[in-house]
Amino acid sequence: MLSRRAKLIYWMSRYLERSNFTSRLLITTSELQLDLSLDDEISWKPLLTVTNLNKDYLKLNKKYSEKKTIEYFIFNKLNSSSIFNSLNISQQNSLVIRDVLPEQSIIKLNDLIIKFNKNIKTTKNKKNYIKLLNGIIQGSQNFMYSTDMEMQRNIEYQFLRLGRFIERTDMMIRILQSQSLRSKQHKKGYEYLTLEWINILKSISAFQAYRQYSKQDITVSDIINFFLKADIFPRSVSWNLNQIERALYRISKKNELIKKIKYLNKKVQKFNIKTDDMDNLLLFLEKTLKELSQLSYNIEKKYFS
Amino acid sequence: MYNGQKIFKDKIIPKSIILNSGNFRKECVGIKPPFNIWANICGSDLVRDINGEFLVLEDNLRVPSGVSYMLENRTVMKSVFPEIFEKNKISPVDEYCSKLYSCMRSLSKNKSNPKLAILTPGVFNSAYFEHVFLAQQMGVELVEGSDLFVENDKVFMKTVHGKDQLHTLYRRIDDLFLDPKVFNKSSLIGVPGIFKAWKKGNISILNAPGSGVADDKVVYSYVPKMIKFYLNEEPIINQVETYLCHQKKQMDYVIQNISKLVVKPANASGGYGILIGPKASKKELEEYVKKIKKNPRNYIGQKVVSLSTSPTLIDNELSPRHIDLRPFIISGSNQYVTQGGLTRVALKKGSLIVNSSQGGGSKDTWILDN
Numbered sequence: 001m002l003s004r005r006a007k008l009i010y011w012m013s014r015y016l017e018r019s020n021f022t023s024r025l026l027i028t029t030s031e032l033q034l035d036l037s038l039d040d041e042i043s044w045k046p047l048l049t050v051t052n053l054n055k056d057y058l059k060l061n062k063k064y065s066e067k068k069t070i071e072y073f074i075f076n077k078l079n080s081s082s083i084f085n086s087l088n089i090s091q092q093n094s095l096v097i098r099d100v101l102p103e104q105s106i107i108k109l110n111d112l113i114i115k116f117n118k119n120i121k122t123t124k125n126k127k128n129y130i131k132l133l134n135g136i137i138q139g140s141q142n143f144m145y146s147t148d149m150e151m152q153r154n155i156e157y158q159f160l161r162l163g164r165f166i167e168r169t170d171m172m173i174r175i176l177q178s179q180s181l182r183s184k185q186h187k188k189g190y191e192y193l194t195l196e197w198i199n200i201l202k203s204i205s206a207f208q209a210y211r212q213y214s215k216q217d218i219t220v221s222d223i224i225n226f227f228l229k230a231d232i233f234p235r236s237v238s239w240n241l242n243q244i245e246r247a248l249y250r251i252s253k254k255n256e257l258i259k260k261i262k263y264l265n266k267k268v269q270k271f272n273i274k275t276d277d278m279d280n281l282l283l284f285l286e287k288t289l290k291e292l293s294q295l296s297y298n299i300e301k302k303y304f305s
Numbered sequence: 306m307y308n309g310q311k312i313f314k315d316k317i318i319p320k321s322i323i324l325n326s327g328n329f330r331k332e333c334v335g336i337k338p339p340f341n342i343w344a345n346i347c348g349s350d351l352v353r354d355i356n357g358e359f360l361v362l363e364d365n366l367r368v369p370s371g372v373s374y375m376l377e378n379r380t381v382m383k384s385v386f387p388e389i390f391e392k393n394k395i396s397p398v399d400e401y402c403s404k405l406y407s408c409m410r411s412l413s414k415n416k417s418n419p420k421l422a423i424l425t426p427g428v429f430n431s432a433y434f435e436h437v438f439l440a441q442q443m444g445v446e447l448v449e450g451s452d453l454f455v456e457n458d459k460v461f462m463k464t465v466h467g468k469d470q471l472h473t474l475y476r477r478i479d480d481l482f483l484d485p486k487v488f489n490k491s492s493l494i495g496v497p498g499i500f501k502a503w504k505k506g507n508i509s510i511l512n513a514p515g516s517g518v519a520d521d522k523v524v525y526s527y528v529p530k531m532i533k534f535y536l537n538e539e540p541i542i543n544q545v546e547t548y549l550c551h552q553k554k555q556m557d558y559v560i561q562n563i564s565k566l567v568v569k570p571a572n573a574s575g576g577y578g579i580l581i582g583p584k585a586s587k588k589e590l591e592e593y594v595k596k597i598k599k600n601p602r603n604y605i606g607q608k609v610v611s612l613s614t615s616p617t618l619i620d621n622e623l624s625p626r627h628i629d630l631r632p633f634i635i636s637g638s639n640q641y642v643t644q645g646g647l648t649r650v651a652l653k654k655g656s657l658i659v660n661s662s663q664g665g666g667s668k669d670t671w672i673l674d675n
Contacts, residue, residue, distance in 0.1 A: 099441040
């Protein structure tokens, strides 16, 4: 497979996954704010911090607000990771490599973007923007379903998966970071801490899976454990690292990157979580994200240059 | 033209016509492509005149396009009118891509595991859809110039597993952009060194560089003589009567009768630069005469052929529109002619310009086996 085209399919997949998870992040935060009457800064600042967008956001806006943050994450053209830009990059890449994508997948992606552009002006209130975000999650899942059903299990497919799972791991860690930052700000004995984490579970459609996985009373550390280590939950960090390893193996059996990903996964599995030590968790998440980003850089260097 | 040049020596075609053609590539002199075929893919435009006679309007031997529309039109028609296909024996056109694939394979030096690709200028090219379509249907790589490099006069693709030698390339870019080392130095869409690799026989390119000389509308007018010279046969399909402006008498005729003729630049394509005398204003005619006088070699005149019409759905009503027909011919180890072709339609009422770049449409074309 041509390096340039591998890169296009990889990034198409990453940006589509980014639009999916950004939607989830926004829905989670919005619902948390609704449930717990959190103020705008506590609700929205963590999101901007973990996505490294805080500075850029403050250049355009004086204070944190639901309306401005939502606009910034969904539509802002200066935000390279906004949903608008992510979907556009995905679509542009898909046009170049449409000979390797099944026809139905391209139709699904175009449908998603047409619907997004059609509803772009109807996001003035919470009800409408949540509807729009749910549409993005559904549309991107339709695309994934169609690629999983129709694409040959060839090298193109492995790069599509590689992009998807690297982005998913990255975004999953950022979701954990944002909630950890929020948790850190609460005083000791704050009664809704567990509820906040349960909300995160619900926002990524993981609550049911968590209840089936964990047979004990709900605790924050148990939920974090689940997000990090559950090897049967398809959005946990560990499960996604496993998928990255598989995709790399299918691309090339002799692959020094596989060792690195295995090592990273071991570290995730060994991490010991203490509910009252959010600093330690944040430090661990930051390190993991850094290693993932290094791995992503190595993939680019090895296959796309 | 590029080898023995016997046709010049026997004075069938003046040497100056070829040497002065904008599409003649002196760098190709002496090169022999596989099977001695320069234009592996050809699309000749046929029209039907007022007497019902088919005539060749022009030849496309450089980078003929439109075959994907022919195939897609058939797919659409089969799904919309399956009962018509059931009742009639309509010759299939679907085998085009497999024939093209076989042709590309036959041109490869590597017979056991040939690597084939289509070279596209990129996603912004108006024919990109077709490039993708053909790559998809044949299962070959769709490459851009930046995906290829030349090492030791061999062409390689940059793949995720390193370099991979390419054996046959179906180029969908113009000669002049193919190799910045040999032709247009500022080309960013070509592959530096590919011409030398081709010259050494390390890669086959279709259509071969230099084949565009046969697209020249002045050269076209000599085709019946070429047929007689090379095959000792008469053409099966005649041409539209053509006047060559580089010949003084014929130029005078064109200028005197310009309001009754179609005048075309010899080396343009896509319907650009054509003057349709009966529809042009006085000012347009005068300006065109100036152009002809300035560069007579670059212009030909043809009698207006009132192209046949076909019922066409316009604003939910059937209305006659002018058409032409482009069948495709593939030549490699074997030769194949599509049993059908691309029928192009001038969608504007009364217009004779069928080119898609000028707003033309297309139709499925059926050959009935009765």
